[in-house]
Amino acid sequence: MPIFSIFKSTVLLLVLMFSSCKGQEKEIARIAVNAEIDSVPKIEVAANRTELYLPLLKEKKVGIVANQTSVIFKKTGHTHLVDSLLTLKIDIKKVFAPEHGFRGKADAGELVKDGIDTKTGLPITSLYGKNKKPSNEQLKGLDIVVFDIQDVGVRFYTYIATLQLVMEACAESDIPIIVLDRPNPNGHYVDGPTMKKEHTGFLGMTTIPLVYGMTIGEYAQMLNEEKWLENGKQVNLTVLPLKNYTHNSAYNLPIRPSPNLPNDISINIYPSLGLFEGTNVNAGRGTEFQFQRYGASFMDSTQYDFSYVPKPNFGSKYPKEEDKRCFGRDVSESERMQSVSLRWLIDAYKNTPDKSKFFITTSFTKHAGTSELQKQIEKGLPESEIKVTWKQDLEDFKKIRVKYLIY
Known part of the structure; x- marks a missing residue:
């Protein structure tokens, strides 16, 4: 049996031996994951x-x-x-x-x-x-x-x-x-x-x-x-090229790529919460949890049990909703994103009583890349129906993309 397989089997055996110990499940899972990550050749930029x-x-x-x-x-x-x-x-x-x-x-x-x-x-x-x-x-x-x-x-x-x-x-x-x-x-x-x-x-x-x-x-x-x-x-x-990289490689960025992407969680959620940049909703700027939460003072406070107050800080001198109590959601515990999610954008729009306060139309269109997404959300279309309208464009792009993949 290859050394790597023996090593993985040993890790799994340890997990089974200790899984009955109360309070140890998360720690054992962490050890198992880290052991497998450590066994993978390190990515070289x-x-x-x-x-x-x-x-x-x-x-x-x-x-x-x-x-x-x-x-x-x-x-x-x-x-x-x-x-x-x-x-x-x-x-x-x-x-x-x-x-x-x-x-x-x-x-x-x-x-x-x-x-x-x-x-x-x-x-x-x-x-x-x-x-x-x-x-x-x-x-x-x-x-x-x-x-x-x-x-x-x-x-x-x-x-x-x-x-x-x-x-x-x-x-x-x-x-x-x-x-x-x-x-x-x-x-x-x-x-x-x-x-x-x-x-x-x-x-x-x-x-x-x-x-x-x-x-x-x-x-x-x-x-x-x-x-x-x-x-x-x-x-x-x-x-x-990079060395030891594939498109499925998990990669921890050791340096902030920009002031408002402080960690791997925010980077992973950014494609979805970044769409809030074209609205009046705060997406965590002015906190230490940028792109890990969203909220606004004008959203329906009765629908949320989470709130926060944006303050000027590193990378955001004038955050949206500065010094206002924002009602919304903390999404920092989300699993690793495998697709763009519209559920948070739809949730925020649904729970904004005065719809005229929500979109900044020109900015939202530039971020979304199309004027259709705003119209679809305003009409109340569910995420599944909206995503169907993306399908053909995505398939066309993938045919071009595959020609240039190195990894």
Whole structure:
């Protein structure tokens, strides 16, 4: 019997031996799960695979698109990719920063200014302010661009829009781009409404589903090969892959990908609760449980036994319903999501007496990618019926997606 099978059998035997002990069930289950996780080869992000990309950067003038998640992991802690490459004598000329900034401290939607990185002295060009796409002048003098940002696999999460605009700019300036791949914590399923072309923008630049089930490297390949970049241009693209990753891999993000996604729970629920961003309902911003709860002062308090009061905090200076008692639900104990759920959105709408207070129509359409979802909820359609209307678009997308899967 293989050593791994013997190990698993031993774990299961221990579970059986102790399962009769009162109060031990949860601890035993935790040990069993952790034992199995520990036996799986550790995922290695592309940034750690320096042997693959250092030769591509030697004697080149390099631009880096990065934020606080752009790190190389070590046995104890991590170092930022930019710091590591400078130590390795790579000639980095400029850093490009997405939403939330290079160090990831800006609020959602807050304009990020150009500046100088105090640690390295490198100039930082913001891609979340007046210009979201690098200009030819900003790329001038660079031989190659490296993109390394942790994504969470949700269409309205703006890092994939930044990726697309950087790829377009590199194509126009004839500059090669390297994408260092990272796991998608929501890469185990494809679901949600598909973006309609007439609603595309920075919250969704291509006609893909809300949850698209691809790593950022796979998505880059799809953008390029499907000629979805502006004017159908293609860029000289290199995607450096992950090691020991599959789309079913559970991955714990060691660094917040943005200020309001503090942990794995919020990241997993984000595709569903993120739709509240297009409403007047608070989705946990202004608390320490962002995207793990929802509520509003205008919702029917008699229908809920849970409430909270949003306050300004890290990542949310002006949260919705600030200083108001919000009535709603805590969903932090939900099982790992395998699909987009509309039950919470439908519940909140149903229990809002004054319906005119609920949707922010323009914003909701941009987040949903279609105007139909709001109409369906307003009509009182159940989730099952709404999801049927997504089916054909999802099937069409999956036929395209499969061509670019690496893992």
